[in-house]
Amino acid sequence: MNIRDIIIYSHSGAIRKISFKVHGLNIITGRSSTGKSALSEIVEYCMGRSDFNIPEGPIRDKVAWYAVIFQFAGEQVFIGKPAPAANAASCSRAMILRGAAIEPPPHEELQQNADDDTVSSLLSELLGIPVVKTDVPEKQSRDSYFASIKHTLFYLFQKQGLIANKEQLFYRQNEPFMPQAIKDTLPILLGLAADNRLETDQQLRIARRDLKIAQKQLTEAEQFSEQLNIRAISLISEAQQVGILARRPPPENSIEALEILTAITQWKPTAVPEEDTHRIAALEDEIAVLRKARAGVSETLRATQLFVDKEAGFTNEANEQKKRLESIRALPENPDTGEWQWPFAPQNIGLNTPIGTALLRELKSLDQELSTVQGEKPHLERYTLQVRARNDELNKQLNSKNEALAAAIAANAAIAEMGNRNAAAARIVGRVSLFLETYHPDDDLTRLNTRVDELQEIVKRLEAANGMDDSAERLASTINIISNRIGHYVNELEAEFSEFPFRFDFAHLTVVADRPDRPVPMSKTGGGANHLAYHLGTLLALHHFATNNHKPMPSFLFLDQPTQVYFPSEQVYKSAAGTIEETERDSDLEKVRKLFSMLYKFATNEVPGFQIIVTEHANLRDQWFQEAIVETPWTKPPALVPSDW
Amino acid sequence: MKTWSQRPREIRNLFNPAFCGLVLARAIEGFTAEGKRSMPFSLTLLILPLSLHQRTRGILKDANRSYLTSILQEHPEIRVDLAQRVYGLFPYTMEAFAYLATYGVIEADNDGGITVREGRVKKVISGSQETKDCQTVARALGGKFARINDRATIYTTLGIRP
Numbered sequence: 001m002n003i004r005d006i007i008i009y010s011h012s013g014a015i016r017k018i019s020f021k022v023h024g025l026n027i028i029t030g031r032s033s034t035g036k037s038a039l040s041e042i043v044e045y046c047m048g049r050s051d052f053n054i055p056e057g058p059i060r061d062k063v064a065w066y067a068v069i070f071q072f073a074g075e076q077v078f079i080g081k082p083a084p085a086a087n088a089a090s091c092s093r094a095m096i097l098r099g100a101a102i103e104p105p106p107h108e109e110l111q112q113n114a115d116d117d118t119v120s121s122l123l124s125e126l127l128g129i130p131v132v133k134t135d136v137p138e139k140q141s142r143d144s145y146f147a148s149i150k151h152t153l154f155y156l157f158q159k160q161g162l163i164a165n166k167e168q169l170f171y172r173q174n175e176p177f178m179p180q181a182i183k184d185t186l187p188i189l190l191g192l193a194a195d196n197r198l199e200t201d202q203q204l205r206i207a208r209r210d211l212k213i214a215q216k217q218l219t220e221a222e223q224f225s226e227q228l229n230i231r232a233i234s235l236i237s238e239a240q241q242v243g244i245l246a247r248r249p250p251p252e253n254s255i256e257a258l259e260i261l262t263a264i265t266q267w268k269p270t271a272v273p274e275e276d277t278h279r280i281a282a283l284e285d286e287i288a289v290l291r292k293a294r295a296g297v298s299e300t301l302r303a304t305q306l307f308v309d310k311e312a313g314f315t316n317e318a319n320e321q322k323k324r325l326e327s328i329r330a331l332p333e334n335p336d337t338g339e340w341q342w343p344f345a346p347q348n349i350g351l352n353t354p355i356g357t358a359l360l361r362e363l364k365s366l367d368q369e370l371s372t373v374q375g376e377k378p379h380l381e382r383y384t385l386q387v388r389a390r391n392d393e394l395n396k397q398l399n400s401k402n403e404a405l406a407a408a409i410a411a412n413a414a415i416a417e418m419g420n421r422n423a424a425a426a427r428i429v430g431r432v433s434l435f436l437e438t439y440h441p442d443d444d445l446t447r448l449n450t451r452v453d454e455l456q457e458i459v460k461r462l463e464a465a466n467g468m469d470d471s472a473e474r475l476a477s478t479i480n481i482i483s484n485r486i487g488h489y490v491n492e493l494e495a496e497f498s499e500f501p502f503r504f505d506f507a508h509l510t511v512v513a514d515r516p517d518r519p520v521p522m523s524k525t526g527g528g529a530n531h532l533a534y535h536l537g538t539l540l541a542l543h544h545f546a547t548n549n550h551k552p553m554p555s556f557l558f559l560d561q562p563t564q565v566y567f568p569s570e571q572v573y574k575s576a577a578g579t580i581e582e583t584e585r586d587s588d589l590e591k592v593r594k595l596f597s598m599l600y601k602f603a604t605n606e607v608p609g610f611q612i613i614v615t616e617h618a619n620l621r622d623q624w625f626q627e628a629i630v631e632t633p634w635t636k637p638p639a640l641v642p643s644d645w
Numbered sequence: 646m647k648t649w650s651q652r653p654r655e656i657r658n659l660f661n662p663a664f665c666g667l668v669l670a671r672a673i674e675g676f677t678a679e680g681k682r683s684m685p686f687s688l689t690l691l692i693l694p695l696s697l698h699q700r701t702r703g704i705l706k707d708a709n710r711s712y713l714t715s716i717l718q719e720h721p722e723i724r725v726d727l728a729q730r731v732y733g734l735f736p737y738t739m740e741a742f743a744y745l746a747t748y749g750v751i752e753a754d755n756d757g758g759i760t761v762r763e764g765r766v767k768k769v770i771s772g773s774q775e776t777k778d779c780q781t782v783a784r785a786l787g788g789k790f791a792r793i794n795d796r797a798t799i800y801t802t803l804g805i806r807p
Contacts, residue, residue, distance in 0.1 A: 075801070096714055099797040113793045114714040121718045300700070307725040325806040326728035330690055330735055344646035344736040355753045359686040362757025366687045367807040369797045375804040378721030 001127050001554040002071045002611045005104065006042055007080075009065040010645040013107035018630065018640075022071050022611060025596075025603045025628040029616040030578035035059055035640025036615035040157050040558040042066045046079045047149055048120035050090040058637075062645045065110050067095075069102055072126050074374040076102045079119055080110055092116040100372045123149040128552040130191070131379045133201075134184035135471075142180070151185035152554055154178070155542055160560045163535055164528040169510050179509055186506070191551050192475045202385055204462040211455040218448045220253055232257045234407055235432050239264050241279075241411030242425040258436075265433045267425060280412065283405040290401065294394040301387045308380055325375045331360065335367055478545065479506050485541035486511060486534075492598050493591075495533035496525060504538055511538050528565035529591070536562070536595075540602055547607045556611040559599075563618045566591045576617045578633030583618045592618055600624055646736045659697075660734075664776070665741035668696055670750060670766045671780045673759055675787025680794065683758030687807060688790050688799065693738050694730040695723075696783040705782045713789040717802050724804045731805065 002022045009015055018039070020026045028036055041054045046068040054060055060083070067080035077098050084091035093112045096119065097105065114122075124147075133144040154170040162171060172178050236257070239245040244267045251257040327334075329341045332351065340347055351360065415424045486502040497513035497520060505512045511522045511534045522534050539557060546553035566588040567573035576582040583592065596614075603612045619625075619633060636643065649657065672692040676684040695701050701723050708716045717723060742759075745751045750765040770780045793799055800806055 096793075097795050097798050098801040099795070105795075109794060111792060111794055112712075114712050118712065118715040118718050122714070125718075304722060304725050325801065325804055328690065328728050328731035328735070328805050328807060330687070330731070330807045354755075358753060358755050358757045360757075362686045363807045366685075366796050366800065370800055370806040373797070373801055373806075375801060378724050378804065380721055380725070383720075383722045 001123070002556050002609075003043060003068060003613065004071045004076065005067075005069040006039055007067040007069070007104045008042070008059075008063045008641070009067070009107045009110065010062055010641075011064045012645070014642070014645060015104060015107065016640070016642055017104060020611065020613060020630060021628075023603070023609050024611065025600045026611065026613045026630050027596075027616060027625070027628045028614070028630050028634065029619050030634025030639060031637065032574045032577070032617065033057075034634035034637045036634065037160060037560055038640060039613070039615060040159065040560060043068055043558065044153060044157065046081055046094075046119075047123060047153065048079075048094070048116045049150065049153070050092040050116050052084045052088075052090055058641050062641050065107070067104060069104070070123070074372060075100065075126070077122070077126065078102045078104065079123075082110075082112070094119045096122065098373070099369060120148050120150055124552075125376050125379065127152075127554065128376075130188065130552070131381055132188050134188065136184075145184075147185040147188040149554075151181060152189060154182050155539060156554055156556060157558045158535060158539065158560060158562070159558075160564075163559060163562050164531045164565050165535075166523050166525060166531045169522065169535060169538060173509055182509060183506065187471060187475050189551060189553055190475075190478055190546065191549075192471050192478060200462060200465055202389075204459065207455060207459045207462055211452065211459050214448065214452045214455050218445075218452050231435060232261060234403075235264075235428070235435060236260055237404065237407040238411045238414075238428050239425075239432065241408050242415065242428050244425050244428065261432050261436055265429055265436065267429050277412070280405065280408050283401060283408060287398065287401050287405065290394055290398045294391065294398065297387060297391045297394060301384065301391060304380055304384055304387065308384070325370060325373060331363055331367065335364075335371075475506075479504055482538075482541045482545050485544055486537040489537035489540050489598065490533045493529075493533035493536070493595065495530040496527060497530075498533075502534075502537065504541070532562060532565050532595075536598075543610060544602075544607055547610050555607075555609060556613065559612065559614045561616060562614065563587065563592045563595060563616060566595075567618075573617055576619070578617060578619050578635065580619045580621050583620065587618060593620060593622065596620065596625055596628075597622075600628065646740075660737045662737075662741045662744035664779075665693055665697075665737050666745045666750070667766070668693060668779050668783045669738065669741050670745060670761050671770070672696070672783040672787035672790075673751070673761045674766070675784035676791045677760055677787075678791075679788040680791030683754055683756070683760040684787065684790070685796055686753075686757045686759060687796055689742075689759060690731060690735060690738055691790075691799075691803070692783050692786060693734045693741075694727065695786055696779050697734070698730060702778060702782050705786060706778060709785055713786075713793060713799070714802055727803060728805045 003020050004022055005017050005019050007015060007017045018028075028039070030036065035058075038054050038059050045052060045054070045066055063083055065080050065082050067078060070077045070079065075098060077096065080095040080097075081091060082093055092115050094114045094116055095110060095112055096114045127149060129147055129149065131146060133146055136142055136144045154172060157171045159171065162168060168174050170182060173182065233250055236245065236251070240247055244264055245260070251260055332342050332345070333339060334341050351357070411424070411428075414427060483501075483503045486504060487498065490502055491498045497515065500513045500515050503512045503514055503519075505521065508521070513520045513525070522531065525531065525534075536559075543553070543555065543557060545551070547555045561573075564570065564573045567576065567586055572586045576586060583589070599612050599614065603610045619629075634640070669689060669692055673684045673689065676688070695705065704716065704720050704723060708719075711719075742751065748765070750762060752760050752762055754760070770777050770784075772780075790799060
């Protein structure tokens, strides 16, 4: 995911577009307050963040819509958002356009067709962020949530005040709850969370619940040394069927069951009760309804499964979630092979009427537009789980209804056989008293004990499967890889402590130089130039790992005024104003050049396909630097917004 | 496509050209009311598969007020087998168009867009609950398509191509 264009629209419909090199280094230099810093705010706003942070001034007054065109492999996405209402600090309205090559639509065609949540979930899906919930240790109260594009922002923007800040490494790290969000989501973004977590979690939850129920039953059984028994329930159901016992909810514990059964043995023959056929009919109706529902659900499940399975070998890597859009075969001939594909119509069908031609032309133009677009695989895991849970639920209901029906039919059969209800009742009463006499609670205790053991085994196995995910070790190893890389960049910038190994301290979200006598965290070091080196080292190392390993992380980085630290003062830096001469006279030129050439090398050779966008006051005469400049230096404020708007 | 007399009774009843045509006309009305222009032919092909399929219709009906892009992000299951359904219903869409054209209900323009002539379709939506639902969902869908205002975005979001 890279940035192709940043576009702003004036209230009168004028369009200002800044186009970037999708891969490589992009530099925008010029005077202060020309709107350079607003660029990153615009990108952030158009990535689905509702807060609007563009500073008060000409931009806020004159811009009606902000938009960014993002480049994905094989597809471009236009995200436009209107400026928030005059007295509002946020806006969540958005417009989405997708296609192989998108031109910014004219102002009058801008129209809200989505909101921030949709933008965020679309970008997350296109980027290939896996549908994995963050890991929350048991006994902690925070909620588990899905990682999304929002959680990549920390690593994409280094704004003016942050880039040489020694207390804070990542963007927005100083805001409440953000450090925890970073720690929760980075493992997911780096592909270190277990793949089928959602599924095993669900199974584990069910197994744990079953275990809890079984344990409760066991405790109850042990407590009363007698317990609910399937036979007791079926006897009660039969007794109800022959009319000895009034209809009532099933007993809740064994004591109640035994009381009911004892009460049954007190039964005395009375007048012949009515045969209860309504109950059977009603049960049969209920079963028919349940069966039909279950058939529908399992058909849905099967279709979804087939659809998902069509793409075999699905992994979390962003590249492999892509596939060609599926053709609806609406054109008479297959555009790729030229074969006739309307089986319902003869080949010589009269398509050469003007209307027929117009309709086909409309279709063909769309097909051409879409010919290179790739779609993304929809995330159907959550839906499948829902359908499966519904299926299980229906199965359970069916089973219990079937049992009730079987018991009712058996009892009715007994009535028919014996010719009168009293005899049937007497027979049930006989069986009940036999049951009570031969009832050995201990048997059932053993049975429950085995059941608890079995379930414990299942839970243990699932927990092991969950814990077997070696994500903790893989995270540690990834952090090590990133840490090792940090030193490389810090060295290049000749920062302090560069002779010692550096470490990305994920627990405290900072960088530590491991000096033999004692480790030095970034906050204990001095000098803006050093802090800058540590920041860049960490971010470049992180992106080096993420992009080269196809992790779902946008492959661009926004740096705002990194070379300020190489100038004697902020005042002098500002007065450089994008001119080569001032830069050469006032700055530590060697260092400035070193910094830019490192960024240039990074985006060109080290991580091809990466995009770095730098907003600056400095300017260099080297040719590669000049080629990286996106627009002629912005000299007259507000350069981002044309002065005639 | 089978001739009328050879079709099973259910198909004749459910996918009869008059009803399909009515559903299509509702969608085109909805599109024109929102977008103030004719509905591209490519988009009309999606109306029957989305509004006659029971599960999809339920989702669209419940989420009447949200944007189509949001609905699709929330219910990716709409895309399951959609291409197959569009292909299957394509002949019925064409048949319905033929029917509408015979009675002078629709008009096609040179850009491959389709409009409904004023005063040819009853404004009031009536019938059984299900037939009413099909029509209201189709009309809303036409409006939603017009709001997105871009064929490529709609097709890409649904994961299909012509």
